[in-house]
Amino acid sequence: MRNLALMRQTSLPRWKALLAELARREHLLLEGVMAHFEGGSRHYAGLVDAEDFRNSSVDALRYLLGQLADGRAPRELADLPRQIGIHRAAQGVPLENVVATVREDFTILWSTLLRVSRSADMPVLISHVDDLWRVVDDFASEIHVSYLRESAARANLDLGRQRAMISALFSSTEPHAGLLRQIAGTLGVPEDGAFDVIATDHADRERLDAFLARAGARVFTGDFEDSLVAFWTPAPGVDRHLAAVRCGRAPRAGTLAEVPVRARSAVRILRALPPAATGPATMAEAWPRLAAARLAEVSPEFPAHRLDEIPEAERDRLLETAREFLDTGSIATTAERLFCHRNTVLNRLRRLRELIALDLTIPRQAALALVLLSRMD
Numbered sequence: 001m002r003n004l005a006l007m008r009q010t011s012l013p014r015w016k017a018l019l020a021e022l023a024r025r026e027h028l029l030l031e032g033v034m035a036h037f038e039g040g041s042r043h044y045a046g047l048v049d050a051e052d053f054r055n056s057s058v059d060a061l062r063y064l065l066g067q068l069a070d071g072r073a074p075r076e077l078a079d080l081p082r083q084i085g086i087h088r089a090a091q092g093v094p095l096e097n098v099v100a101t102v103r104e105d106f107t108i109l110w111s112t113l114l115r116v117s118r119s120a121d122m123p124v125l126i127s128h129v130d131d132l133w134r135v136v137d138d139f140a141s142e143i144h145v146s147y148l149r150e151s152a153a154r155a156n157l158d159l160g161r162q163r164a165m166i167s168a169l170f171s172s173t174e175p176h177a178g179l180l181r182q183i184a185g186t187l188g189v190p191e192d193g194a195f196d197v198i199a200t201d202h203a204d205r206e207r208l209d210a211f212l213a214r215a216g217a218r219v220f221t222g223d224f225e226d227s228l229v230a231f232w233t234p235a236p237g238v239d240r241h242l243a244a245v246r247c248g249r250a251p252r253a254g255t256l257a258e259v260p261v262r263a264r265s266a267v268r269i270l271r272a273l274p275p276a277a278t279g280p281a282t283m284a285e286a287w288p289r290l291a292a293a294r295l296a297e298v299s300p301e302f303p304a305h306r307l308d309e310i311p312e313a314e315r316d317r318l319l320e321t322a323r324e325f326l327d328t329g330s331i332a333t334t335a336e337r338l339f340c341h342r343n344t345v346l347n348r349l350r351r352l353r354e355l356i357a358l359d360l361t362i363p364r365q366a367a368l369a370l371v372l373l374s375r376m377d
Helices: 002-010 012-024 026-036 038-044 050-070 080-091 095-103 105-116 119-170 177-187 202-214 256-272 283-298 312-328 331-338 342-356 363-374
Strands: 196-200 219-224 227-232 247-249 280-282
Touching: 002 012, 002 119, 012 026, 012 050, 012 105, 012 119, 026 038, 026 050, 026 105, 038 095, 050 080, 050 105, 050 119, 080 095, 080 119, 095 105, 095 119, 105 119, 119 177, 119 219, 119 256, 177 256, 196 202, 196 256, 202 219, 202 227, 219 256, 227 256, 247 256, 256 280, 256 283, 280 283, 283 363, 312 331, 312 342, 312 363, 331 342
Parallel strands: 247 280
Antiparallel strands: 196 227, 196 247, 219 227
16 A cells, blocks of 8 residues: 555656646547547437537546646536536436446546556556546536436426416316416326326325326326316226225316316215225216215205114115115016015015105116115215
């Protein structure tokens, strides 16, 4: 270690002379960079044009040589790592490509040093190769940090814009064409694309978050009335992750403009669900309770029945039989499912007709019975 330190000290003048020679042969360095990275297309194809890459490479080489020779970059380039990180993040260049390009500057500098050196300079190069690598590594690290900060800032800005656009979408049932174009552009979705829409309670946010993490699709969420609404472009496999979310699921929206209307439908379905409900429910499943709630508003005496006059055990048997029959429409199938005789089913339906004044074997009355019984879930 002592010998290495002594060699580094005694070779310092020659090391600085070699660095000065590198600076004088900037054209060689630049030629090496442009050839090595194929004018920038090697890592930045389609994202950074050749002129941009050339200019940033010249600045990077001057920055690195300044750090190597004097321990500091030229004053006008002191902020270069931050600027490169911001610029490449804005261009959408993947971070790993940015860092890989910077680290490969070591190869360019080292190979050019070998070209301008004599064989007697090898001990000098070996003594200071760590300096070269440290300067390049520090430069890459600073760019890395700057890139991540800029990416985070842009992500927060994009998220804020998305929330604003979703809020604007939900605030109107008929958003105008200009607003729809702006919303679609911000969210990165087609105006005329289809969307699945659900609504869930804020209390179920944890289950919704789990769905968002597993869905494998871009899902947009926002507050709507007193609920959380989520919508997304239909994608294979998404539905299977929705099974654990207690929610109302609206009919699929045919365009972005239809999403607010579907969101309102999803909220209505959600509000109609019984407390014990789990998973998603559609309009086809929730309509009896929705109808019952509306009928109760129009006619407070609905539903009138005498089910409270009978023992609880009998009431449960009658309601179970009614639900099975309304589900199948078949006396025989109902009897089979309940493990009883068909006459038993007929007797229970007859007894139920006496208590609710509705005959479940008549379709129009069966529909009203379905609405009535939904209030008893």
